[in-house]
Amino acid sequence: MTNFSATFKALWWPKFRIANWILGLYGLMVVASVGLTGFSEGWGKVDLANSTMGVGFGLGTVVFIWLAFHTEHDLTRDSYRLLPVTDTRLYLTSLLTSFVAFGYFVAVKALVMGLGFLAGHASDLHGVLVQVWQGGQAAMGERHFFEMVLYTTLFIVVLIVWMWVMITLIHLLTTALSAVLPNVQQRIVRFILAVVVIVALIWMGKWLLQLAGPIVSGVSNNAAIALSLGILTAVTAVMAAVNVYLLQHWVEARY
Amino acid sequence: MTNAIEITDLTYRKNYKTILADVNLTIATGRVVGLLGENGAGKTTLMRLLADLAKGNHGNIAVAGATRGPQRRANLSFTEHLQGFRPGMKLREVADFYAAVYPDFAAQKYLDLITFLQLDDDLALNQLSRGMREKFIIALTLARQARVYLLDEPFAGIDSMSRKRIIGSIIRWKQPEATMLISDHYVTEIAPLLDEVVVVKDQTVVAHKSSEAIRQDFGIGVEAFYEGIYEGEIHDDEL
Amino acid sequence: MQFDDKVPIYYQIKTMFYHQIIAGELAPGAKLPAVRQVAVDLTVNVNTAQRALSEMVTEGILDAKRGRGNFVTEDVAKIAALKHRLIVQDVAALYTQLHALRLDDAAVVQAVQTYIESKGETS
Numbered sequence: 001m002t003n004f005s006a007t008f009k010a011l012w013w014p015k016f017r018i019a020n021w022i023l024g025l026y027g028l029m030v031v032a033s034v035g036l037t038g039f040s041e042g043w044g045k046v047d048l049a050n051s052t053m054g055v056g057f058g059l060g061t062v063v064f065i066w067l068a069f070h071t072e073h074d075l076t077r078d079s080y081r082l083l084p085v086t087d088t089r090l091y092l093t094s095l096l097t098s099f100v101a102f103g104y105f106v107a108v109k110a111l112v113m114g115l116g117f118l119a120g121h122a123s124d125l126h127g128v129l130v131q132v133w134q135g136g137q138a139a140m141g142e143r144h145f146f147e148m149v150l151y152t153t154l155f156i157v158v159l160i161v162w163m164w165v166m167i168t169l170i171h172l173l174t175t176a177l178s179a180v181l182p183n184v185q186q187r188i189v190r191f192i193l194a195v196v197v198i199v200a201l202i203w204m205g206k207w208l209l210q211l212a213g214p215i216v217s218g219v220s221n222n223a224a225i226a227l228s229l230g231i232l233t234a235v236t237a238v239m240a241a242v243n244v245y246l247l248q249h250w251v252e253a254r255y
Numbered sequence: 256m257t258n259a260i261e262i263t264d265l266t267y268r269k270n271y272k273t274i275l276a277d278v279n280l281t282i283a284t285g286r287v288v289g290l291l292g293e294n295g296a297g298k299t300t301l302m303r304l305l306a307d308l309a310k311g312n313h314g315n316i317a318v319a320g321a322t323r324g325p326q327r328r329a330n331l332s333f334t335e336h337l338q339g340f341r342p343g344m345k346l347r348e349v350a351d352f353y354a355a356v357y358p359d360f361a362a363q364k365y366l367d368l369i370t371f372l373q374l375d376d377d378l379a380l381n382q383l384s385r386g387m388r389e390k391f392i393i394a395l396t397l398a399r400q401a402r403v404y405l406l407d408e409p410f411a412g413i414d415s416m417s418r419k420r421i422i423g424s425i426i427r428w429k430q431p432e433a434t435m436l437i438s439d440h441y442v443t444e445i446a447p448l449l450d451e452v453v454v455v456k457d458q459t460v461v462a463h464k465s466s467e468a469i470r471q472d473f474g475i476g477v478e479a480f481y482e483g484i485y486e487g488e489i490h491d492d493e494l
Numbered sequence: 495m496q497f498d499d500k501v502p503i504y505y506q507i508k509t510m511f512y513h514q515i516i517a518g519e520l521a522p523g524a525k526l527p528a529v530r531q532v533a534v535d536l537t538v539n540v541n542t543a544q545r546a547l548s549e550m551v552t553e554g555i556l557d558a559k560r561g562r563g564n565f566v567t568e569d570v571a572k573i574a575a576l577k578h579r580l581i582v583q584d585v586a587a588l589y590t591q592l593h594a595l596r597l598d599d600a601a602v603v604q605a606v607q608t609y610i611e612s613k614g615e616t617s
Contacts, residue, residue, distance in 0.1 A: 001325060001326075001329050001358070002356045002357070002358065006355045006356050007356065009355055010352055010355050010356045073339070074339070077339035078308060078333075078335040078336065078339065079337060079339025079340060079352075080339050082306060082328055082333055082335055083356050083357075084325050084328040084329030084356075084357070085325055086325050087324075179310075179311070180269075180270070180311070181271075182270050182271050183270075248324070249311065250311060251310065252308060252309050253308050254338065255299075255303075255308075255335070255336055255338065286541070287539050287541075423534060423537065426530070426533050426534050426537065426538075426540065427530070427534055431540065443499065446497075446499050447497050447503050447536070447538040447539065447542070448537070448539050450541050466503075467502045467503065467504060467542070467545075470499070470500060470501055470502045470503070471502050474500055475500055476498075476499025476500050477499060478499060479499075479500075
């Protein structure tokens with residue numbers, strides 16, 4: 001049997017590569033932005049804060065989608081399904097590697113932006129930071145500000161995981177159905193599935209918006225927010241369990 | 256002693272179509288067994304069921320005594336088509352992946368195999384010809400010290416020199432206690448390699464015989480035996 | 495080596511070695527290759543090569559020395575007996591075939607004699 005660290009490494013490298021690819025792209029964009037400003041407006045006008053933060057919108061989404069795509073790929077290829085590990089470990093490790101790779105991407109990009117910001121605002125950096133910090137605290141109160149940061153972080157983490165789990169669930173369901181049902185019934189079931197997914201997404205979106213407002217503004221009572229986050233986590237866990245079940249009993253790898 | 260493969264009452268359907276029905280098969284440890292049958296007879300499916308890659312079957316499957324999927328996969332080494340790796344990946348990197356995830360992967364055996372099969376593992380997957388790719392898959396599969404090897408049509412569409420090399424590597428590197436199941440629909444060249452043959456026809460195993468017994472009892476070759484079964488010249492009561 | 499797929503392979507391996515022994519290519523006391531090597535050289539299954547060698551050991555033509563391998567027997571009488579056996583076997587086969595062509599014993603002898611003489615002329 002393959003142990004966890006070997007499984008993690010095997011699934012990690014391709015995802016690490018994806019994150020690095022997009023980081024490389026981001027680096028090129030920054031360089032291009034610096035070059036463009038430098039040539040057209042003169043090198044004195046180059047503002048590293050602008051160049052690092054003003055480009056690369058949407059790259060996070062690209063990484064997110066690419067990682068999701070790769071996870072689905074992992075789960076339906078012999079090369080990975082042949083590993084002597086349980087489907088639970090394969091699935092959770094795949095999810096974890098995606099998450100770590102995404103975190104790595106966000107961290108490096110944030111670091112670059114931070115450095116750009118430092119270079120651009122080195123003179124009054126202290127002032128800017130104090131302003132941001134105190135501004136937040138002043139608006140919400142010290143305690144609420146920390147809670148806002150904490151809940152927003154948790155909220156984003158759970159949401160990202162939930163979306164990947166959701167994508168996998170839809171993918172595995174359609175794969176399993178295509179192996180079980182004949183063509184006509186497949187089309188009907190796929191249509192029903194699509195309707196269910198769209199309704200679920202709309203309902204989920206509404207719920208998330210309702211949830212997001214109070215968290216960000218920091219005005220709602222904490223117990224309610226914690227409960228909502230708990231529900232979202234539980235839903236994610238149940239869907240992940242269904243994914244593992246589908247892998248164990250229904251979903252065949254492509255060959 | 257535990258048998259290498261034990262299949263009882265195995266039935267498998269896909270899209271309401273029966274692919275395999277009531278398969279019973281026991282293969283003793285240490286044998287080289289030819290799995291013969293026409294294209295689409297269910298040879299690959301049978302192997303994928305053994306590896307727990309095909310799902311939703313009825314019946315029992317044990318590989319070297321193990322019945323649960325992960326343990327079965329740990330006991331067997333299967334020729335996969337390397338679809339999970341990006342085309343630009345170097346052979347060395349694929350071997351590193353194997354070395355990392357399969358505890359029984361023997362690095363020295365792998366090096367001996369690629370030398371014998373004349374492969375350059377500095378090449379990338381997309382630089383390989385069909386024959387080289389097949390040889391590489393064999394090298395990866397045999398480099399594991401598994402108890403059961405499943406070689407799915409390892410000779411399909413490759414030149415005769417590569418074929419000879421692959422056959423040579425099988426003889427040279429198979430541990431005495433390891434069992435090998437080789438599927439093919441063209442048997443003459445591998446006939447001297449086989450201890451036993453299993454013929455799959457009409458969704459089930461119709462014959463399972465020692466190849467020397469076929470020569471002794473029927474006075475015909477393995478190929479003729481296989482064709483005889485497919486053309487209805489050899490009947491159930493003769494088996 | 496090309497095998498006849500209709501005849502058990504182990505039997506063909508035995509016959510091949512017997513011919514080499516009688517022809518003197520494998521001298522009395524000579525060491526045979528290891529089983530796996532035989533299998534690799536002839537591209538046959540190791541179990542088949544094993545069966546051929548162990549039958550030759552049982553028949554007394556090979557001496558199995560523990561841990562050292564298989565050696566051609568140094569008992570010349572056994573090799574002579576083997577040679578005699580193979581000759582009888584081949585002649586018997588020839589005789590049966592000719593007999594099937596409805597040649598009587600005298601005609602068989604005549605046919606063989608004529609063949610040998612004509613062969614002498616052409617070569």
